[in-house]
Each structure stands twice: as C-alpha cells, then as structure tokens.
Amino acid sequence: QAFPLPSLPRKQPTVLVVCGPAQNGAIGLVCARHLRSFDYEPTIFYPKRSPDPLYRDFTTQCEKMDIPFLSYLPTEVQLINDAYNAVVDAVLGAEAEVAEGTEPCAAILATLKHIRIPIVSLDVPSGWAAEAGGSGDISPDVLVSLAAPKECARRFLGRQHFVAGRFLPYDVQRKFELNPPEYPGTECVVAL
Amino acid sequence: QEEAQAIDQELFTEYKFSVDQLMELAGLSCATAIAKAYPPSSFTTSQPAVLVVCGPGNNGGDGLVCARHLKMFGYQPTVYYPKRPSKPLFEGLTTQCKKMDIPFLPEFPAEAAFIDELYGLVVDAIFGFSFKGAVREPFGSILSTLERVTVPIASIDIPSGWDVEKGKADGLQPDMLISLTAPKKAAMHFTGRYHFLGGRFVPPVLQEKYALNLPVYPGTDCVLQLT
Numbered sequence: 001q002a003f004p005l006p007s008l009p010r011k012q013p014t015v016l017v018v019c020g021p022a023q024n025g026a027i028g029l030v031c032a033r034h035l036r037s038f039d040y041e042p043t044i045f046y047p048k049r050s051p052d053p054l055y056r057d058f059t060t061q062c063e064k065m066d067i068p069f070l071s072y073l074p075t076e077v078q079l080i081n082d083a084y085n086a087v088v089d090a091v092l093g094a095e096a097e098v099a100e101g102t103e104p105c106a107a108i109l110a111t112l113k114h115i116r117i118p119i120v121s122l123d124v125p126s127g128w129a130a131e132a133g134g135s136g137d138i139s140p141d142v143l144v145s146l147a148a149p150k151e152c153a154r155r156f157l158g159r160q161h162f163v164a165g166r167f168l169p170y171d172v173q174r175k176f177e178l179n180p181p182e183y184p185g186t187e188c189v190v191a192l
Numbered sequence: 193q194e195e196a197q198a199i200d201q202e203l204f205t206e207y208k209f210s211v212d213q214l215m216e217l218a219g220l221s222c223a224t225a226i227a228k229a230y231p232p233s234s235f236t237t238s239q240p241a242v243l244v245v246c247g248p249g250n251n252g253g254d255g256l257v258c259a260r261h262l263k264m265f266g267y268q269p270t271v272y273y274p275k276r277p278s279k280p281l282f283e284g285l286t287t288q289c290k291k292m293d294i295p296f297l298p299e300f301p302a303e304a305a306f307i308d309e310l311y312g313l314v315v316d317a318i319f320g321f322s323f324k325g326a327v328r329e330p331f332g333s334i335l336s337t338l339e340r341v342t343v344p345i346a347s348i349d350i351p352s353g354w355d356v357e358k359g360k361a362d363g364l365q366p367d368m369l370i371s372l373t374a375p376k377k378a379a380m381h382f383t384g385r386y387h388f389l390g391g392r393f394v395p396p397v398l399q400e401k402y403a404l405n406l407p408v409y410p411g412t413d414c415v416l417q418l419t
Binding site: 001004037038054056057060061064065066166167169170171183185186 | 206207208209210223224227228264265288291292293392393395396397411412
C-alpha cells in the first residue's frame, strides 16, 4: 500500500528484505514471499539463520519461489540505493536487547543508517527498542506496527505508520486496553 | 481430483509449507470472499448471523479459520462441528474460536426452517476436494437439511456431497463457491451467483507446471471474483 507497483522509481520492482536472526527476521521471510506473489522482486539478506524448523521452512518456501538470497550486504551504500526501490527492515523486533550490539546486526544497522531509499520497518525500527532514544538510529520512512504500536513507535517521524496483524481477539484488546484503530472492511492493515 | 492432491503434496513436501499456513490463508480467503458477497449490512436478520458447518477433515479446518476471521470482520458466526479430529491443529483452531466467543452448537438444527430463522448465511465446510465415496452420518442428514434451507449457502472448495469432478445434480446447490488454489472440475456444474477464487499461495513455477492458467488477483487481494 505504501509503495504500489506503478509508483516505484526503478524499472524493476526490486525490494531488499533484510532479515535478522529471530522472529522479526522470520516475519520478513513471510513478507518477502507475499511480496513476490504481489509481483515485486524481493531479494533477501539473511546472514544468521535461525535453527527453528518453522523459520527454516519459511526459508525453503522463499528459495523455491526463486527469491535470491544475498551472500553479503554491500557496505557501499550507493550500491543498495541504486539496485532497490526500498528496504524492508526485519532485523530486530521489540524483544531485541542483546542482539542489537552483536554482529551481524550492528554492521547491518550501520549500513542502513546511511541509505537514501525508503526503509519500511517491521514492528519496530531495528535498534530502537533497546534505547530510550538515540541519534545513531535508523530512520524508517514507513513503520508497520504488528498487532499494536510499541512504546518506541511514539518517536516515529516517518511518512506512514500502519498497524497490521488483524488477529487480536476482542477480549485481548480490551484486557490490555489497546484501543486499536478500526480496520476497514476486510483489510488486514490500517493506516494511522 | 488427483491433480489437486498432487499440487497439495508438492506444496507440503517440496515447498515445505505447513498445513497450518495454507489452512490459515485458505480460511482467510473464504471469510474475505464472503464479506465481499454478503456484507454485514446486507443481512435481514438483526445481527449478521452465520452458521458454519464443519466436517471431519481439512475442509472443516478451513471452516474454523473462516469462522474466526468472520468474527474479526464483524459477523456473528456459530459453528457446528460434530466430528473433531484429535490433532493439535484442529484442537488449536477450536480453542481459538471458543476463546473468541464463537458458540459451538451441541446439536444440528432439526429443521431447515430453524436455520432460515436464525441465520442469514450458511458456510458449508463439510467435505473438500479429497472427498470420495459415501457420505457417513451425521453428514447425510445434515446435507439433507441444508438442501432444504432457503438462506444462501457458501461452499468451501467443493459443494459438500458432490463428486469432486462430476458434481451432483440432485445435491446441494450453493449460492456461492470459493474455489481454493484453483477451481476443481466440479465447479463447471456450479450454478450459484458467486464464484470466487481464494488461496493465493501457489508459487508461479507450480502454476506453470500444472498449467493452472489462473487469472490475476487484483492488487494485494487474497480473493478474486470469477463470476
């Protein structure tokens, strides 16, 4: 919705999906697969693969759909800016504390801080969750909060904020006083 | 029928999709298609009440997922699920529905007229594309009752009781059919108002391999209206 196919600046609808080692990365893998069926051309960078069988199957599904997996992330940012229309940041989620400072996440985030094409962060901008606020953080253009916005989403200053993951039962919403926005019709995302 | 089973097998063994994944996407498609054809505002009952009849296999599982999403879309689903496989997948889906306050009927309404009174729509999630042979009870009597119901029936993948390839002229005549993955041969005998395609998960390579010639889904929609 944020980057419809006709709006993309590059000739090919390429998207780089950067996946971290845990659940946020796995969500990125599923996202890449659906992007492919929406006729985008995703490429995945997934340096530290989870041993979880479910996540390993997500990887197989992507491979069998001819989604390429990069063997390394260029440190030369211009290469990324030139090759892709957008980057999906599925590196770290809300649970990340220790992982943020360790490789390869630290190096990935260091590179992503300098790219100029739009970044779409899944659930939380990677690296934001652990800090109270930092000048060295990545600045996503789009944030997709999963189930409900997280605390650090308050600091989000990008162009579009979506809530996605329309699966919270009503009593869970009430119990945690989530007051989620109303999803239109049968949509599974809503723009805030 | 064999081709549909072969595609399924390939999705599970080669592509490593789990039954859970595909069932979730299938059930979501069904709920989405239903919401497009029968929006809550179109119901003449005071609440958009839907009866979801779930069979003993995967089609029933699709029905449970569909019921849960219908609830999220603002409908009031009620489930009848007489034969429940004791597998974690189905037990999980049942729990998810119950925890979302979706009632499970202890018995099937005795008369078609009761169904017409209480519900604006029936979802037929009894038998799917693996169905072969004779209909075992209690589904025989359930289908006889459903054949006399006047509110619309939406069948998941195959109208229950139909031969998967040849149909059944004197069987259930649903108003809506949601074909999953690709329409089955029986769909040629479908005479209802709405035919939707759902289950947008078949990788392009597989579509080519089986010459499915699927039409293009609009945008990011998970359903496509065929008629």
